[in-house]
Amino acid sequence: MSGPEAASTRRGRRSTSEDEVLLDRELADLPQELRWREWMLRVEAVIFASAEPVGRETLVRVVGKDCSIDLLINNLREELRGRPYEIVFVASGWQHRTHSRFAVPIRASQASTRRAAPALSxxxxxxxxxxxxxxxxxxxxxxxxxxxxxxxxxxxxxxxxxxxxxxxxxxxxxxxxxxxxxxxxxxxxxxxxxxxxxxxxxxxxxxxxxxxxxxxxxxxxxxxxxxx
CATH class of the missing domain: 1.10.10.10 (Winged helix-like DNA-binding domain superfamily/Winged helix DNA-binding domain)
Structure with missing residues (x-):
């Protein structure tokens, strides 16, 4: 690989590395309540953006070392009560899923959906x-x-x-x-x-x-x- 494509790849790797270095995981300057809230938002954002179930090691990269992932996920699940979607644990990771009772209206909408499982006979x-x-x-x-x-x-x-x-x-x-x-x-x-x-x-x-x-x-x- 050479030329502009190689330069772009190097910039992408450098950007990812810089993000990891600059990310404040501990958030020690924030009050405990705001710190926990920020961790919740980060974890939900990562799970929402991921095309696959997100494992524990991945989530640890965006929160403090003393943060309880399980307790944080439980808090997120509580917040999603009454919503048409939830966070579930599948294939050794967490993933956003719509509740099964909404499958019919989703199909009827003919909207393009993410992670749609192939239809089997x-x-x-x-x-x-x-x-x-x-x-x-x-x-x-x-x-x-x-x-x-x-x-x-x-x-x-x-x-x-x-x-x-x-x-x-x-x-x-x-x-x-x-x-x-x-x-x-x-x-x-x-x-x-x-x-x-x-x-x-x-x-x-x-x-x-x-x-x-x-x-x-x-x-x-x-x-x-x-x-x-």
Missing amino acids: DFEAMVLMAIAYFQPITRGDLSKIFGREISRDTIASLRNANFLASGPRSPTPGAPYTYVTTKQFLTAFGMDTLRELPDIEALEDAGLLSRKTVAAEATEPATEGEEE
């Missing part, structure tokens, strides 16, 4: 759910769960939505690829960790998923052409 959603529970899992084992071939197009659709990533190769014959869910999956479905998935026993009782099918058939040779 019912079958794609079911495949994604199976991957979430049984990951890392191969396409062949997914096909056994559903009793039909899971096409590469289905996997590609979920990958394009940034819900899936490649996992380790399976130790079964042929060493096929496995798939795992991503941080974006947690964010889109409002979860902090996979432990928040619904109880799998209830899904098995409903006949939607079967761990026995996977356990019994996972050691069979990989389906021809499964490797991607």
Whole structure:
């Protein structure tokens, strides 16, 4: 990189570094009440501006070292009571979210929205759910769960939505690829960790998923052409 573009990049890096140095995090010259208020506004601004959930380490960069992030977030949540949006903890970070009951009027407005999750077909959603529970899992084992071939197009659709990533190769014959869910999956479905998935026993009782099918058939040779 050279010329004006390189100069612009250097200026951008220098500006970011200068901001970090000049930012008064402690605000020791302010009364306690005003200091806390400024910290609240900073944290809310960072969360609002971010396209992804904001982690604790990121927020610590803009507040004093003795500031309680959890207490500050709780105060912000109290202030947002009665508003159509809230601050939620998903995928190991905080994010602004509109309440689900406003989803219909938002869609009806046809306004361009931020962080809109890609629309999935019912079958794609079911495949994604199976991957979430049984990951890392191969396409062949997914096909056994559903009793039909899971096409590469289905996997590609979920990958394009940034819900899936490649996992380790399976130790079964042929060493096929496995798939795992991503941080974006947690964010889109409002979860902090996979432990928040619904109880799998209830899904098995409903006949939607079967761990026995996977356990019994996972050691069979990989389906021809499964490797991607």
